[in-house]
Amino acid sequence: MRKVETFDYENIQHVFSLLSKCTEDYLFIYDFPADEYAISASATETFMLEEPEFDHATEILMNVCHPEDRKLLRDNLQGIIDGTVREHNLEYRWLGRNGHSIWISCRGQVVYDQNDHAKYMVGRITELGRRNMIDNTTGLYREIRLKSDLTKRVLTGDKNGFLLRIGIDNFKTVNDKFGRNFGDSVLNSVAECIRECVDEHGRVYRMDGDEMMVVAEVADYDQKEDQARTLYHKIRQRVDESIAAMGYKHFHTISAGGTYFKPRMQNVNTLLEQAEFALHEAKQRGKNTYVRYQEDTYQAFVKRMDIQERLRRSVEENYKGFELYYQPIVNTRKKKILGAEALLRWQDDVVGRLSPAEFVPLLEESGLIIPVGRWVIRTALEQCLCWQKKDKNFRMNINLSSIQLKKSDVIMDIETIMQELGIGNHNVLFEVTESGELESDSITQKILFSFRKRNLNLGIDDFGTGYSNFRYVKEMMFDLVKIDQAFIRNITKSQYDYLVVKQMTELAHSLNLKVCYEGVETADDLECVLDLNPDYIQGYYFAKPTTASDFETRYLCMEQKF
Numbered sequence: 075m076r077k078v079e080t081f082d083y084e085n086i087q088h089v090f091s092l093l094s095k096c097t098e099d100y101l102f103i104y105d106f107p108a109d110e111y112a113i114s115a116s117a118t119e120t121f122m123l124e125e126p127e128f129d130h131a132t133e134i135l136m137n138v139c140h141p142e143d144r145k146l147l148r149d150n151l152q153g154i155i156d157g158t159v160r161e162h163n164l165e166y167r168w169l170g171r172n173g174h175s176i177w178i179s180c181r182g183q184v185v186y187d188q189n190d191h192a193k194y195m196v197g198r199i200t201e202l203g204r205r206n207m208i209d210n211t212t213g214l215y216r217e218i219r220l221k222s223d224l225t226k227r228v229l230t231g232d233k234n235g236f237l238l239r240i241g242i243d244n245f246k247t248v249n250d251k252f253g254r255n256f257g258d259s260v261l262n263s264v265a266e267c268i269r270e271c272v273d274e275h276g277r278v279y280r281m282d283g284d285e286m287m288v289v290a291e292v293a294d295y296d297q298k299e300d301q302a303r304t305l306y307h308k309i310r311q312r313v314d315e316s317i318a319a320m321g322y323k324h325f326h327t328i329s330a331g332g333t334y335f336k337p338r339m340q341n342v343n344t345l346l347e348q349a350e351f352a353l354h355e356a357k358q359r360g361k362n363t364y365v366r367y368q369e370d371t372y373q374a375f376v377k378r379m380d381i382q383e384r385l386r387r388s389v390e391e392n393y394k395g396f397e398l399y400y401q402p403i404v405n406t407r408k409k410k411i412l413g414a415e416a417l418l419r420w421q422d423d424v425v426g427r428l429s430p431a432e433f434v435p436l437l438e439e440s441g442l443i444i445p446v447g448r449w450v451i452r453t454a455l456e457q458c459l460c461w462q463k464k465d466k467n468f469r470m471n472i473n474l475s476s477i478q479l480k481k482s483d484v485i486m487d488i489e490t491i492m493q494e495l496g497i498g499n500h501n502v503l504f505e506v507t508e509s510g511e512l513e514s515d516s517i518t519q520k521i522l523f524s525f526r527k528r529n530l531n532l533g534i535d536d537f538g539t540g541y542s543n544f545r546y547v548k549e550m551m552f553d554l555v556k557i558d559q560a561f562i563r564n565i566t567k568s569q570y571d572y573l574v575v576k577q578m579t580e581l582a583h584s585l586n587l588k589v590c591y592e593g594v595e596t597a598d599d600l601e602c603v604l605d606l607n608p609d610y611i612q613g614y615y616f617a618k619p620t621t622a623s624d625f626e627t628r629y630l631c632m633e634q635k636f
């Protein structure tokens with residue numbers, strides 16, 4: 075090879091400016107003995123460099139280099155000068171003109187003198203972000219690169235592997251609370267932890283927002299050990315350690331979803347969707363956890379989405395397929411009906427008939443419970459008005475979802491409809507289901523107090539399961555406690571359940587609350603519970619929920635005694 079002895083800067087800049095028309099890269103020459111450096115003039119527009127040529131090159135290069143990468147650069151350059159390193163091929167960060175970091179790939183060819191000492195290095199610097207391949211915040215490959223890598227690996231490759239999609243839990247709150255810069259530093263430290271845990275068989279990518287993806291090879295597709303899970307746990311531990319090292323200034327956790335691929339097995343988009351879905355599941359299951367993609371869970375999810383779509387269509391088509399059934403509530407002392415509970419039914423041409431336990435949660439999840447709940451209130455109240463004409467004390471119980479309480483002006487809806495129809499407060503009672511959320515949420519509490527202020531009757535449904543708290547029931551001034559069916563179901567067999575129901579009933583009565591038992595199915599059940607002195611009973615023993623017309627003919631017309 076011909077040895078270069080000197081170079082002349084003017085010529086060099088001329089050559090660089092000509093070459094800049096052929097490439098977006100920055101070209102450079104580094105003279106080691108003279109500690110001089112020349113780079114394409116356009117570099118001064120991008121990086122923190124005053125001039126395209128300078129003396130004291132090592133010092134200036136250290137200044138333009140991101141502080142965290144200075145050691146990496148210094149070691150490499152020193153190695154070249156000492157003769158221990160013969161290659162310069164680094165990916166690291168330079169500082170941009172406004173101080174932000176820019177990922178570069180720097181590749182140089184070293185030219186040696188007669189004594190084999192490094193004399194010059196000539197090379198090019200590529201701004202990785204400009205090629206859209208590297209994310210400037212984390213230095214990880216971007217999603218666009220992931221797709222092209224996967225296409226190569228999955229569609230034509232011969233390797234087994236997995237995708238592990240990792241998300242930082244509650245990252246939005248981190249950003250909102252501590253600002254974007256802090257958010258970026260959390261992202262960076264998690265990215266670093268992932269990089270440290272992924273070996274040479276894997277590659278890490280930055281996805282949208284707070285999410286990152288690992289693509290790794292595995293030897294055997296059908297291996298028992300879930301290697302994606304193992305990697306997740308390793309990363310999680312590394313993240314915990316790094317938080318501890320930073321003195322717990324802020325605590326964050328990560329969730330992940332994993333899925334596996336075989337050569338030529340999947341379509342890339344399907345694979346990406348699987349990893350995304352698995353991460354979504356991990357977040358649903360309370361975060362700080364890992365979920366492996368399962369086809370049947372995904373199919374169940376798809377089915378839920380389909381049903382939600384059908385529900386939406388029903389709502390749009392004027393509540394087609396929705397209907398209210400009515401179940402008598404019996405006044406135990408008078409042995410005649412007090413009224414009915416309105417219970418929602420839904421029937422769809424495609425999906426068929428589903429129970430409210432299946433479709434009410436879907437209505438809640440999608441927000442459709444708000445229009446449907448409004449429809450329930452109106453339909454039940456119109457029915458109530460009609461039946462009041464036959465029994466002036468007829469009382470309609472209507473279920474309200476906590477979503478309706480929180481996310482719609484349910485009291486205004488109720489008042490408007492009641493006024494329009496001219497229905498008195500004593501003819502209606504609203505049931506809300508007991509839950510921890512109901513008690514701890516200050517918005518719902520406020521709304522329940524508004525019911526009180528307006529003298530609207532309130533009942534607490536499914537009482538006794540999990541969160542029961544009589545003080546709360548008393549404070550909220552409920553009128554009625556409906557004891558959950560679960561207790562009544564075994565009351566004839568379980569002494570414990572019997573005593574619990576007895577205690578709850580006595581306590582409720584001492585607080586001046588009425589008590590209703592749900593789920594009384596047999597004559598034995600009835601005989602057993604009558605001793606406990608409930609005010610009302612609702613159950614299959616008396617009647618199952620039925621259509622309005624059936625209810626009218628069977629339970630309303632006759633002065634039926636139960």
Ligand code: C2E
Nearest residue numbers: 417418430431434450473474475593594595612613614619
């Ligand atoms: P819930 O409000 O506790 O309603 C009582 C449920 O117990 C009804 O089930 C009723 O059919 C059932 N039931 C009554 N007596 C017996 C019995 O003796 N044995 C048995 N095994 N079951 C009995 P359904 O109609 O399937 O409703 C289930 C739940 O769906 C309701 O429980 C309520 O939480 C919800 N739901 C129904 N309609 C509406 C509605 O319009 N709005 C809202 N938000 N939720 C509703």
Ligand code: MG
Nearest residue numbers: 415473505535
């Ligand atoms: Mg109810």
Ligand code: MG
Nearest residue numbers: 535536556592
């Ligand atoms: Mg109930």
